[in-house]
Structure formats: C-alpha cells, structure tokens
Amino acid sequence: QSGSVAANPEQYDESYLCPVQVGGQTLNLDFDTGSADLWVFSTLTPASESTGHAKYNPKTSGKAKSGYTWNISYGDNSGASGTVYADKVVVGGVTATSQAVEAATSVSTQFMQDTDNDGLLGLAFSTINTVQPQQQTTFFDTVKGTLAKKLFTVDLKAGTAGTYDFGYIDNSKYSGTITYVPVKTTNGFWEFTAGAATANNRSLGSVGDAIADTGTTLMYLPTAVTSAYYAQISGSTNSADAGGYIFPCDADVPDFHIAIGGKSFTVPGEYINFTPADNSGEQCFGGIQPNTGIGFTILGDVFLKAMFVVFDQTTSAPRLGFAAQ
Numbered sequence: 001q002s003g004s005v006a007a008n009p010e011q012y013d014e015s016y017l018c019p020v021q022v023g024g025q026t027l028n029l030d031f032d033t034g035s036a037d038l039w040v041f042s043t044l045t046p047a048s049e050s051t052g053h054a055k056y057n058p059k060t061s062g063k064a065k066s067g068y069t070w071n072i073s074y075g076d077n078s079g080a081s082g083t084v085y086a087d088k089v090v091v092g093g094v095t096a097t098s099q100a101v102e103a104a105t106s107v108s109t110q111f112m113q114d115t116d117n118d119g120l121l122g123l124a125f126s127t128i129n130t131v132q133p134q135q136q137t138t139f140f141d142t143v144k145g146t147l148a149k150k151l152f153t154v155d156l157k158a159g160t161a162g163t164y165d166f167g168y169i170d171n172s173k174y175s176g177t178i179t180y181v182p183v184k185t186t187n188g189f190w191e192f193t194a195g196a197a198t199a200n201n202r203s204l205g206s207v208g209d210a211i212a213d214t215g216t217t218l219m220y221l222p223t224a225v226t227s228a229y230y231a232q233i234s235g236s237t238n239s240a241d242a243g244g245y246i247f248p249c250d251a252d253v254p255d256f257h258i259a260i261g262g263k264s265f266t267v268p269g270e271y272i273n274f275t276p277a278d279n280s281g282e283q284c285f286g287g288i289q290p291n292t293g294i295g296f297t298i299l300g301d302v303f304l305k306a307m308f309v310v311f312d313q314t315t316s317a318p319r320l321g322f323a324a325q
C-alpha cells in the first residue's frame with residue numbers, strides 16, 4: 001500500500017498537524033521524526049487538561065493492552081503519559097490494522113494549551129518507544145512491510161499545507177536530484193553528519209552531527225556557527241529575556257547554506273526571520289538558535305520546509321535523501 005496525508009501548519013509554522021483516523025475517529029496529530037510514540041488525547045484525559053482537543057475513545061474499537069503504560073518527556077520539557085490500546089490507525093489511506101495507540105491520562109501544559117494538537121505520531125526508530133513492559137512499534141514500522149517501498153517522504157512548506165507520503169517518492173515534489181547520506185540509528189533518531197555552513201559567501205564553520213526532526217520548530221546549531229551567522233545581522237543579540245537570538249524585524253536576514261552529502265542546500269533568510277519577539281513587533285526571533293545543552297544539532301521545520309526529504313529504510317542501512325523543493 002501507499003498514501004499521502006496533508007501537513008497543515010499552525011500559526012508561524014510552529015508545528016504541522018496531519019488528520020489521522022484512530023479507531024475511526026479523526027484526530028489532528030503532530031508527526032514527529034524526533035520521537036517514537038503515537039499518543040493521543042483521549043476520553044481518559046482529565047477534562048481540565050483536554051478542553052478543546054479531539055479525544056480518542058478506546059471503548060469504540062480499542063483493545064486494552066492490560067498493564068501497559070507509557071511516559072514520555074521531550075527536549076523542551078513537555079511531556080505526557082498514559083495507558084495503551086491496540087486499534088486501527090489510517091494515515092492518508094495507509095492502514096495499520098493493529099497499531100499501539102497510547103491514550104493520555106496526563107499531559108503537560110504545553111500540550112494542554114495547543115488545542116490544535118490532538119497528539120503525536122512518532123516517526124523516529126522504535127528503539128526509543130517508551131511503552132512498558134513491552135516496547136511498541138511506530139506507525140511506520142508497523143506498516144513498513146506492507147508499503148510499496150519501505151520509505152516515507154516529508155514535504156513541509158512555509159505557511160501552507162505540505163505532505164507526508166508513505167511508500168513512494170513523488171518526483172514532482174522536488175527539484176534537481178536527491179542526495180542520500182547514511183543514518184546513525186544508535187540514538188533512535190534520523191541522525192547524520194552535515195557539513196559546512198555559509199552565509200553571504202562567508203564560512204560559518206561545520207554543522208556536524210545532526211538530526212532531521214519534524215517535531216522541532218527551529219534549527220538548533222553549534223554555538224560557533226550560530227554566533228557567526230548572527231554576526232552578519234546588524235542589531236542582532238542573544239537575549240536571555242527573549243530566550244535566544246533576536247534582531248530588528250526590518251533587518252536584512254541572509255540565506256543560510258549547508259552542505260549535505262557534498263551538495264549545498266539553502267534555507268531562505270525569510271524563514272529565519274521567524275516571529276515577532278515582542279508585542280511591539282520591533283524585534284524578531286531567529287529561526288536559528290544555539291544547540292546549547294542539547295548535545296547535537298537539530299534541523300527542525302525552519303530547515304525542513306525548504307527541503308524534500310526521504311526517510312528511507314528500503315535497505316538494512318537506513319538513509320536520508322535530501323533535495324531542494
């Protein structure tokens with residue numbers, strides 16, 4: 001089988017939500033290549049934490065996995081926990097007849113407050129799934145064997161709907177050729193080595209070890225690369241108050257170029273002029289921020305929405321394919 005689902009951006013492209021049928025009920029889920037749990041707001045989630053969210057009712061067709069629990073915390077200190085059911089999950093026509101559906105009994109305030117988001121669909125490697133006592137597979141790993149090709153592609157866009165495709169590569173969605181790089185799976189992420197970064201034809205240094213993470217909004221780069229980039233924007237400053245680099249909203253924000261697999265890819269400066277940093281709209285928050293405390297580089301949506309990316313498990317050695325949109 002194969003299929004395609006829309007990836008609808010929230011305001012400022014903060015995250016992208018995709019309609020998914022869970023036990024016949026449609027929920028809008030954040031597809032996250034940086035985690036491996038499929039969890040949903042549910043009738044088991046306290047009403048005080050789930051107002052405004054679509055909720056999965058396991059009573060309809062879910063089969064309880066008795067004694068199974070899950071508990072996840074994310075890099076930004078958001079998190080959720082709950083119990084586990086097996087149910088039918090359909091994404092863009094691709095059907096998992098029995099998928100582990102993790103029903104939330106508790107969610108953190110970040111999730112409670114984002115009422116567009118009814119849960120997450122993890123697309124990292126199942127080795128980091130949090131279900132106990134028995135780890136469960138991601139939707140992709142569950143259906144992988146039934147897909148025309150063991151891959152999915154990600155085509156996020158700036159300010160408009162993109163797509164996640166499963167089982168095939170749509171050659172109309174990218175320009176030029178796809179450049180493939182090997183993936184290191186030991187941390188459970190789609191992790192690879194990126195190369196030199198430049199802006200205004202000046203070297204910013206090497207990016208190095210990075211993950212392709214659809215669940216992270218921004219790009220978190222090595223501190224040296226980040227400070228070299230903002231040195232080229234007059235009036236920019238790393239503001240503890242704002243929580244990162246900001247600059248005048250009318251600044252000239254240069255394109256960011258990064259080498260991957262020996263090819264150069266461009267993130268337009270306008271994507272890096274990310275959001276107003278305050279209510280005056282005078283200062284704007286940068287789409288590139290330092291990866292301090294993270295330990296590796298995260299190429300999130302600000303990067304991905306300039307790219308067409310193939311998450312490929314067609315061979316025993318997973319690989320990532322990058323092309324310009």
Ligand SMILES: O[C@H](COCc1ccccc1F)CN1CCCC1
Pocket residue numbers: 030032035074075076077078120215216217294298
């Ligand atoms: O929690 C992730 C973002 O994690 C990456 C990250 C961002 C900022 C500081 C440290 C980090 F590790 C985003 N959520 C994952 C699921 C929903 C959004």
